[in-house]
Amino acid sequence: MKRCNIKILTLGCKVNQYESHNLSNYFRDQGYRLVTAALADVIIINTCAVTMQAARKSRQLIRQAKRKSPDALVIIIGCMSQLPEARAALKDEVDVFLGSEHKSMVAEIVDKWVEGKLKKEEASLITDFSGVTQFDEMPGYSIGDRVRAEVKVQDGCEQFCSFCLIPYMRGPERSRKPENVLKEIKYLIDKGYQEIVLTGIHLGAYGRDFAVKSSLSGLVKLVLGNTSVKRLRLSSVEPNDVTDELISLIANNDRIAPHLHLPLQGGNDKLLKAMNRKYTTADYLALINKVRASIPEIALTTDLMVGFPGETESDFANTLSFVRQVQFSNMHVFRYSPRPGTKAAQMPLQVSGSIARDRSDQMHAVAEEMKNSYYQSMIGKTYQILIEKCDDKLLCEGHAGNYVKVCVQGAKLAKNSWVKVQIIKSSTYCVLGNVV
Numbered sequence: 001m002k003r004c005n006i007k008i009l010t011l012g013c014k015v016n017q018y019e020s021h022n023l024s025n026y027f028r029d030q031g032y033r034l035v036t037a038a039l040a041d042v043i044i045i046n047t048c049a050v051t052m053q054a055a056r057k058s059r060q061l062i063r064q065a066k067r068k069s070p071d072a073l074v075i076i077i078g079c080m081s082q083l084p085e086a087r088a089a090l091k092d093e094v095d096v097f098l099g100s101e102h103k104s105m106v107a108e109i110v111d112k113w114v115e116g117k118l119k120k121e122e123a124s125l126i127t128d129f130s131g132v133t134q135f136d137e138m139p140g141y142s143i144g145d146r147v148r149a150e151v152k153v154q155d156g157c158e159q160f161c162s163f164c165l166i167p168y169m170r171g172p173e174r175s176r177k178p179e180n181v182l183k184e185i186k187y188l189i190d191k192g193y194q195e196i197v198l199t200g201i202h203l204g205a206y207g208r209d210f211a212v213k214s215s216l217s218g219l220v221k222l223v224l225g226n227t228s229v230k231r232l233r234l235s236s237v238e239p240n241d242v243t244d245e246l247i248s249l250i251a252n253n254d255r256i257a258p259h260l261h262l263p264l265q266g267g268n269d270k271l272l273k274a275m276n277r278k279y280t281t282a283d284y285l286a287l288i289n290k291v292r293a294s295i296p297e298i299a300l301t302t303d304l305m306v307g308f309p310g311e312t313e314s315d316f317a318n319t320l321s322f323v324r325q326v327q328f329s330n331m332h333v334f335r336y337s338p339r340p341g342t343k344a345a346q347m348p349l350q351v352s353g354s355i356a357r358d359r360s361d362q363m364h365a366v367a368e369e370m371k372n373s374y375y376q377s378m379i380g381k382t383y384q385i386l387i388e389k390c391d392d393k394l395l396c397e398g399h400a401g402n403y404v405k406v407c408v409q410g411a412k413l414a415k416n417s418w419v420k421v422q423i424i425k426s427s428t429y430c431v432l433g434n435v436v
């Protein structure tokens with residue numbers, strides 16, 4: 001065992017979670033000791049800077065970690081490394097910054113440091129995306145602590161939504177070679193995983209950057225045809241990327257979870273245009289109707305932003321009525337926060353914090369109503385649940401294919417086992433049912 005304690009801290013999206021799990025397993029396999037509470041010799045922080053709040057949290061975490069282990073080598077990976085102002089603000093706490101396309105280099109940096117060969121002042125690598133065309137393969141495989149395993153298949157985004165910095169921090173769209181996707185999924189299945197989540201920054205763009213173009217549905221077919229995965233789930237898919245082929249695949253294959261997360265962001269055409277989202281509410285509604293007609297059991301969830309610059313009371317009222325019309329099974333509501341460097345941050349008519357907070361409260365209330373009504377619609381129906389945990393009081397929980405949390409009381413069920421559950425009632429936390 002290499003006598004070095006590594007602490008890996010993670011903020012942000014599923015892609016960051018994937019990358020951190022991957023690095024944790026890699027370092028463990030190499031004989032390093034992964035620690036959470038103990039003093040660390042190396043601290044790796046996988047940062048998020050998607051909102052001002054996330055950036056603030058990342059900075060706090062870095063400073064706290066450095067205070068706890070003042071002699072540790074501190075390496076920052078992830079989106080924050082790409083921001084010059086963040087690097088300047090953290091230069092006293094951080095030894096090495098690795099940009100978005102250099103995360104995989106962290107293994108080499110740690111090895112060099114252990115061997116006493118690291119020149120800290122020369123170690124930082126910030127990604128210049130102008131020459132980046134290939135997906136950055138991480139060194140390990142991503143095994144987390146849940147029964148579902150995320151597999152990253154894509155990086156980067158070229159949508160340039162006016163509120164979002166991600167295209168500047170993650171760079172152009174790059175897809176992972178299908179053979180590497182299959183290799184990781186087969187490895188995870190060998191380790192006992194039954195549910196795999198395909199994830200990416202712009203998942204629906206999968207395969208567009210290949211010389212011989214491919215697609216997300218092409219990848220899904222490949223995974224279903226070449227692995228024994230029991231349940232395949234898609235993380236977020238942009239509305240414009242949901243093709244007829246993808247809908248038909250989900251409709252005709254019960255190994256694909258009947259759930260689509262389709263970020264709406266704005267429920268009003270004026271706002272969608274200002275956000276540079278390339279669809280209208282009519283397009284979105286037409287898509288939802290098509291999806292529901294083909295896959296009646298589909299669960300639809302979304303992200304929605306309130307308080308975008310220029311959002312008037314009547315725009316907000318339109319948005320409320322639009323989301324009610326769609327009826328999502330769950331909705332993540334975000335308050336807009338300006339990110340310097342984006343077009344939206346320069347827009348006039350920024351909405352005040354108190355108005356945005358009030359709108360966010362109203363939208364959360366609608367999200368809760370829609371969730372309750374979806375939960376109610378599940379009562380009496382039967383679902384396959386993959387058990388995630390059971391407590392001492394014999395309360396077990398897992399997720400149904402529609403991504404609703406299902407609780408079962410009264411029996412000790414094995415983690416990672418499938419049970420058929422009939423839903424009897426709903427609560428705010430989950431729906432409850434009996435094993436049948």
Ligand code: SF4
Pocket residue numbers: 157158159160161164165166167201202238
């Ligand atoms: S699709 Fe829009 S919101 Fe999503 S990462 Fe790309 S630019 Fe950002």
